[in-house]
Amino acid sequence: MAPQLDGFFSQVDSLSDHFIERLRKAVAIPSISAEEARRPDVVRMGNFLADELKALGAEVELRELGKQPHKEHLDLPPVVLARYGNDKSKRTILVYGHYDVQPADLSDGWNTKPFELTIDEKDRMLGRGSTDDKGPVLGWLNAIEAHQKAGVDFPVNLLMCFEGMEEYGSEGLEDLINAEGKKYFADADAVCISDNYWLGTEKPCLTYGLRGCNYYSIEVSGPGADLHSGVFGGTAQEPMTDLVRTMATLVDTNGKIQIPGIMEQVAPITADEETLYDEISFEMETLHEALGSKTTIFEDKKLTLMGRWRYPSLSIHGVEGGFSAPGAKTVIPAKVIGKFSIRTVPDMDIDKTNECVYKYVNEQFAKLGSKNTMKVFAQHTGKWWVASPSHWNFNAASKAVERVWNVKPDFTREGGSIPITITFEEATGKNVLLLPMGSSTDGAHSINEKLDKRNYIEGIKLLGAYLHYAAEEPTS
Numbered sequence: 001m002a003p004q005l006d007g008f009f010s011q012v013d014s015l016s017d018h019f020i021e022r023l024r025k026a027v028a029i030p031s032i033s034a035e036e037a038r039r040p041d042v043v044r045m046g047n048f049l050a051d052e053l054k055a056l057g058a059e060v061e062l063r064e065l066g067k068q069p070h071k072e073h074l075d076l077p078p079v080v081l082a083r084y085g086n087d088k089s090k091r092t093i094l095v096y097g098h099y100d101v102q103p104a105d106l107s108d109g110w111n112t113k114p115f116e117l118t119i120d121e122k123d124r125m126l127g128r129g130s131t132d133d134k135g136p137v138l139g140w141l142n143a144i145e146a147h148q149k150a151g152v153d154f155p156v157n158l159l160m161c162f163e164g165m166e167e168y169g170s171e172g173l174e175d176l177i178n179a180e181g182k183k184y185f186a187d188a189d190a191v192c193i194s195d196n197y198w199l200g201t202e203k204p205c206l207t208y209g210l211r212g213c214n215y216y217s218i219e220v221s222g223p224g225a226d227l228h229s230g231v232f233g234g235t236a237q238e239p240m241t242d243l244v245r246t247m248a249t250l251v252d253t254n255g256k257i258q259i260p261g262i263m264e265q266v267a268p269i270t271a272d273e274e275t276l277y278d279e280i281s282f283e284m285e286t287l288h289e290a291l292g293s294k295t296t297i298f299e300d301k302k303l304t305l306m307g308r309w310r311y312p313s314l315s316i317h318g319v320e321g322g323f324s325a326p327g328a329k330t331v332i333p334a335k336v337i338g339k340f341s342i343r344t345v346p347d348m349d350i351d352k353t354n355e356c357v358y359k360y361v362n363e364q365f366a367k368l369g370s371k372n373t374m375k376v377f378a379q380h381t382g383k384w385w386v387a388s389p390s391h392w393n394f395n396a397a398s399k400a401v402e403r404v405w406n407v408k409p410d411f412t413r414e415g416g417s418i419p420i421t422i423t424f425e426e427a428t429g430k431n432v433l434l435l436p437m438g439s440s441t442d443g444a445h446s447i448n449e450k451l452d453k454r455n456y457i458e459g460i461k462l463l464g465a466y467l468h469y470a471a472e473e474p475t476s
């Protein structure tokens, strides 16, 4: 029998301004995990969540994770663990999200202040973390509150795990989840993560796969200090020149990875997979809109989806130590660190991939015949994940999508990474579902990140409806 959801849904509508205010407060905390100076703000954001959860009647623990690896002067932000409900006759759903965000600065090209939630004339709620992942995290809290205020029994016990280091490789979390898999998380019957996006702007999806991410640094140094390029140019071998020449050998303009041993690890395409892409609702126009240009590698939908889901990609992110401000500074940097990452896919192996990268980068640098020194190392790694969507957890989410959005969801994989997903699967032994709230044009990690008001409010209904269907879905 379909669950009675009307009371809950109308309460979400009535509380929508209050829920937007909650998001406004969260976005105002610049919880950037990658910036050391922002660490107190990340902690403040964890405390904010803990306080909101306590006010809703959840049992909350702030778990400290110790020092940040390679940055021993920094404490990792706490993991917020919470439980709402402990009724043995109900199913228990474990949800995960993250309260840290990517860096953001007005000078990057934002049209509005990134840490002030701004609602524009199209009801887009602009602000860093609005879609990734503060909106979805608050979605769970909002669903609890709407049940309480509507007087509707909460259908499941909810276990929550919200971390503050996801955008920096989830440092410290893996050990906690492995340790708590059969303790704090022991009751979990299934896991749900809301931290990705629809493929387009109209059709919801359920996601059963993610790429992994190996993130690398190439450090080139030589001179003892930054130098005057007029005095030393033409006399010293320059680290930036060596770095740029080395980085240029990694990948070509069409994204073809030049490192031997990477593509060789990729699982072959199966006959079933060949047919899968045609069914997916995905328009190249929407991709162009999300991209902000027509500079796609492929013109074709299937090749584009394959490029995002089932093949690895190599992206060059930036150079630390180089001159990047506007204007013209005639300096030779003494030490530069180039950053790049490889999104990994089945059947790639983390260690094997690292070996291929180290060997290749060392060879390319050696070819330069430079007297400078080069080190290449992985900053963090996370494995890819592909699960079976034939499970009651996905059935429940599919029914919830139909109920809220009046359409059957697409079943998708995702090009991004949530490295902790596979850890949850292995530590709990339970099915993991990705249930996105936001859409493809939200601009996560980019300037002008937003979450449409519609996706936030209907997304709260979706998360709540999912819990109702999960409560009664027959075991599969």
Ligand SMILES: NCC(=O)N[C@@H](Cc1c[nH]cn1)C(=O)O
Pocket: 132, 133, 166, 167, 168, 169, 195, 196, 213, 215, 382, 416, 417, 418, 419, 444
């Ligand atoms: N919303 C998920 C997300 O943005 N994940 C990050 C996580 C990450 C950071 N380093 C490696 N993975 C992503 O970039 O995919």
Ligand SMILES: [Zn+2]
Pocket: 098, 132, 133, 166, 195
């Ligand atoms: Zn995220």
Ligand SMILES: [Zn+2]
Pocket: 102, 132, 167, 444, 445
């Ligand atoms: Zn992110």
